[in-house]
Amino acid sequence: MFSEDKVMDTESKAVMMAWERPLMEAHAKAICSGGGHILNIGFGMGLVDTAIQQYKPLSHTIVEAHPEVYGRMLQNGWGEKENVKIIFGRWQDVLSQLESYDGIFFDTYGEYYEDMREFHQHLPQLLKPEGIYSFFNGLCGGNPFFHVVYCQLVALELDNLGYSTQLIPLPVKDCLGEETWEGVKHKYWQLDTYYLPVCQSIDDSE
Structure with a gap:
């Protein structure tokens, strides 16, 4: 279910909400700091992708698995943007279509910590040596x-x-x-501070 300030699933649990906008803008700034080619896993409300577009990356690849979200992306013209490539499917199923990127953001709904851990195993192939990786850091967002x-x-x-x-x-x-x-069943974030992760190769960060 879509509205201007949130995306909900069928159980009235929030998939993404407008309060995250400043966080997504900060994530975009981090992963786009080197320019180049950007990958985002999980479109949601498009907050981070809208922010990424402001940095005019050479290419902007978006992987989205949810049919309704994908349809809304096309409806809103994301498929017509010159530097945007949309890949429909679960990231696990489309790895062969991905290349290597200067910035990567990971924020999937309905997956678990183990899924993110699995994604991290692919970072050496997906992230260029000098690239920046970040993810939505919502792990245990109700327990400090x-x-x-x-x-x-x-x-x-x-x-x-x-x-x-x-x-x-x-x-x-x-x-x-x-x-x-x-109207939201589960408050997935209840902490006063959000810790935005900025990850890069240890060799490059020294």
């Missing part, structure tokens, strides 16, 4: 203790793959009034 644990765990696992992770704190408390969650 476990959120920190997950942040450290992801950073450690990425380190084992050869990537450093910088977590940039962004205050979000003012974005999240009670009215934000009206």
Whole structure:
């Protein structure tokens, strides 16, 4: 279900919400800092992709698996943008269609931590040596203790793959009034600070 400020699934759980816009703009700025070719996994409301377009990348590849979201993308003209390539399908099923990129963002709905871990295994093939990777850091967004644990765990696992992770704190408390969650069954984010991950090759970050 689509509205101006949120995308919901059939169980009234939010897929993406407008309060995330400043976060998505920050993610886009990070992954587009080197220009070049950009990959986004998961379109949602198009917040991050709209922000990516402002940086005029050489190419902008979007992987989207949800049929309704894909249809809405085409309806809104995303398929007609010169530098945009849309790949319909689950990222696991379209890896052979992907190339190597200067910036990558990962934000899929309905997948689990294990899916993101699996995606990370492909980073050495997908991310250019000097590239920037980021992901929506919503792991345990309702529990500050476990959120920190997950942040450290992801950073450690990425380190084992050869990537450093910088977590940039962004205050979000003012974005999240009670009215934000009206009609939403699950408050997937309840913390005052969002830690935006910026990941790059350890060799390149030194």
